[in-house]
Amino acid sequence: MALPDFHLGGRTALVTGASSGLGRHFARTLAAAGAAVAVAARRVDKLDSLVDEIVREGGSARAVALDVNDAASVRAAFDAIAAWRGAPDVIVNNAGVAVSRPLLELAGHGIRVNAIAPGYVATELNRDFLASNAGQRLMARIPQKRFGDPADLDGPLLLLASEAGRFMTGSVIAVDGGHLVSSL
Numbered sequence: 001m002a003l004p005d006f007h008l009g010g011r012t013a014l015v016t017g018a019s020s021g022l023g024r025h026f027a028r029t030l031a032a033a034g035a036a037v038a039v040a041a042r043r044v045d046k047l048d049s050l051v052d053e054i055v056r057e058g059g060s061a062r063a064v065a066l067d068v069n070d071a072a073s074v075r076a077a078f079d080a081i082a083a084w085r086g087a088p089d090v091i092v093n094n095a096g097v098a099v100s101r102p103l104l105e106l107a108g109h110g111i112r113v114n115a116i117a118p119g120y121v122a123t124e125l126n127r128d129f130l131a132s133n134a135g136q137r138l139m140a141r142i143p144q145k146r147f148g149d150p151a152d153l154d155g156p157l158l159l160l161a162s163e164a165g166r167f168m169t170g171s172v173i174a175v176d177g178g179h180l181v182s183s184l
């Protein structure tokens with residue numbers, strides 16, 4: 001019996017917002033699974049050190065300057081990735097906020113669009129708040145009684161990025177220690 005294949009060898013991934021927090025972790029996870037990873041954000045010095053780290057760990061990565069608010073910057077980033085490896089197979093659209101747009105029409109082109117909905121994970125974005133009294137009160141309301149760790153997202157990330165998730169599109173996977181369902 002063939003088991004689901006989570007390996008990403010030969011694939012190219014783009015992670016936006018890879019200079020810190022979850023994006024940085026996602027990039028390392030995808031590289032460890034075998035993908036060549038374009039790591040993109042505005043702070044290129046941080047991307048360069050991430051690339052060094054991934055290469056030291058035996059992976060393949062390239063830093064790409066990107067401001068997702070600037071269409072010319074987005075085009076230039078995709079051009080740089082195309083010159084390196086061609087079009088990315090996997091895009092982790094991690095920098096930014098939610099926008100409602102019809103994307104499931106993409107399924108006909110073999111492009112799957114899914115989302116991971118993390119609960120609270122300590123990063124630069126929220127570290128001070130999570131350590132505060134208000135943050136600790138919030139933690140008490142999470143059924144698993146802790147905030148998330150970036151590694152808690154590895155399983156869903158590899159599921160969505162690999163062939164193991166080949167029939168999944170339009171899915172939103174909550175990874176939040178039960179936080180969302182406990183508030184219903």
Ligand SMILES: NC(=O)c1ccc[n+]([C@@H]2O[C@H](COP(=O)([O-])OP(=O)(O)OC[C@H]3O[C@@H](n4cnc5c(N)ncnc54)[C@H](OP(=O)(O)O)[C@@H]3O)[C@@H](O)[C@H]2O)c1
Nearest residue numbers: 017019020021022041042043067068095120121123124125
């Ligand atoms: N941490 C959590 O608990 C949590 C929970 C649910 C959802 N999320 C979502 O997960 C994503 C990442 O959050 P995080 O906690 O990892 O935050 P973070 O540590 O603050 O990282 C944010 C990343 O986005 C990049 N970024 C910001 N503006 C950008 C722009 N205009 N163009 C390109 N890159 C940009 C930043 O890099 P530069 O400044 O170098 O550009 C940085 O790498 C966010 O969309 C957040 O809403 C986080």
